[in-house]
Amino acid sequence: MLAIKTLTDNLTVYKRNIRLMGDKFEISVVGNSPLLADEQIDIAIDEINRVEKLLSAFSDDSSINHINRNAGVAPVKADGETFRLINRALQISELTYGAFDITYLADNAFNENTAENASVETAKRTLPLASYKNIVLDTVKQTVFLKEKGMRIGFGANGKGYAADRAKYVLQMNGVSSGVINFGGDLLAWGLQPNLQPWTVADADITQLNRPFADLEISNLAFATSVNAEKYASISNKKFTNVFNPKKGFPVSGITSVSILSPTAEFADALATPILTIGVNAGLYMINQLNQVACVIIDDQNRVYPSKDIAL
Numbered sequence: 001m002l003a004i005k006t007l008t009d010n011l012t013v014y015k016r017n018i019r020l021m022g023d024k025f026e027i028s029v030v031g032n033s034p035l036l037a038d039e040q041i042d043i044a045i046d047e048i049n050r051v052e053k054l055l056s057a058f059s060d061d062s063s064i065n066h067i068n069r070n071a072g073v074a075p076v077k078a079d080g081e082t083f084r085l086i087n088r089a090l091q092i093s094e095l096t097y098g099a100f101d102i103t104y105l106a107d108n109a110f111n112e113n114t115a116e117n118a119s120v121e122t123a124k125r126t127l128p129l130a131s132y133k134n135i136v137l138d139t140v141k142q143t144v145f146l147k148e149k150g151m152r153i154g155f156g157a158n159g160k161g162y163a164a165d166r167a168k169y170v171l172q173m174n175g176v177s178s179g180v181i182n183f184g185g186d187l188l189a190w191g192l193q194p195n196l197q198p199w200t201v202a203d204a205d206i207t208q209l210n211r212p213f214a215d216l217e218i219s220n221l222a223f224a225t226s227v228n229a230e231k232y233a234s235i236s237n238k239k240f241t242n243v244f245n246p247k248k249g250f251p252v253s254g255i256t257s258v259s260i261l262s263p264t265a266e267f268a269d270a271l272a273t274p275i276l277t278i279g280v281n282a283g284l285y286m287i288n289q290l291n292q293v294a295c296v297i298i299d300d301q302n303r304v305y306p307s308k309d310i311a312l
Contacts, residue, residue: 016038040171043170048164072147072151080142134146198218199219223259226257226272228255294307294308
């Protein structure tokens with residue numbers, strides 16, 4: 001565990017890097033006891049591992065596995081935590097006009113690795129089957145039903161954010177009044193630094209990595225970024241990224257990156273990528289209607305668009 005010493009009341013930032021949920025996590029807590037900090041970080045790691053098991057589609061005793069196995073067959077009673085997570089996911093799907101969607105097809109060959117061989121007719125036939133609109137929730141019986149056979153749900157888009165929220169919660173319950181959780185490059189912060197200053201992040205233009213364009217305060221907020229610049233496929237001699245338009249089934253271009261500020265990591269994690277497909281104007285309009293949520297968008301011409309609550 002790495003300790004970063006400060007001069008304020010002997011407080012120190014204790015950090016540990018670990019691989020969880022298939023990604024890099026860095027858990028930082030502020031305190032004055034290395035032994036206590038070590039125990040607290042262990043508790044956070046245990047909670048993240050619990051969430052990973054809860055959301056696993058392969059664990060025999062997970063609600064997700066039971067729901068997926070009964071797709072097109074029968075409703076499945078889910079545990080309360082999973083049911084609430086699915087319910088929130090459906091609300092985000094409605095908010096983003098389906099750009100965020102936890103559903104997929106079990107044998108869906110149309111993905112970023114085979115996009116160049118995909119046909120329009122194949123996309124039209126298969127994509128409507130995997131839709132959040134085909135998830136039926138019964139709030140009284142607490143059941144989840146996937147209407148189409150072969151349909152599945154998964155939490156790759158917001159699971160790590162939810163795990164970070166839960167880790168923060170258990171840390172706070174165990175006396176950690178200040179800390180930061182880095183989950184796959186996204187951040188969740190609470191409290192103040194040992195020098196009593198807010199936690200900040202420098203949001204950078206990915207084309208000029210050493211030149212940040214904004215210092216944003218993220219104390220008691222989550223900060224998540226999606227980048228539309230890594231994996232390309234060629235369709236009709238045009239290059240696209242690995243972000244797909246769920247309405248048409250093909251990759252989209254136009255936005256380079258989206259950074260979201262939100263009170264919860266689950267929401268920030270879920271919202272960043274959909275805005276890549278919604279576009280600048282619709283994305284800004286949507287964010288500007290939400291309380292305590294802000295964003296910074298960079299388009300493919302390197303123009304910067306902040307939401308109304310951010311001054312660059």
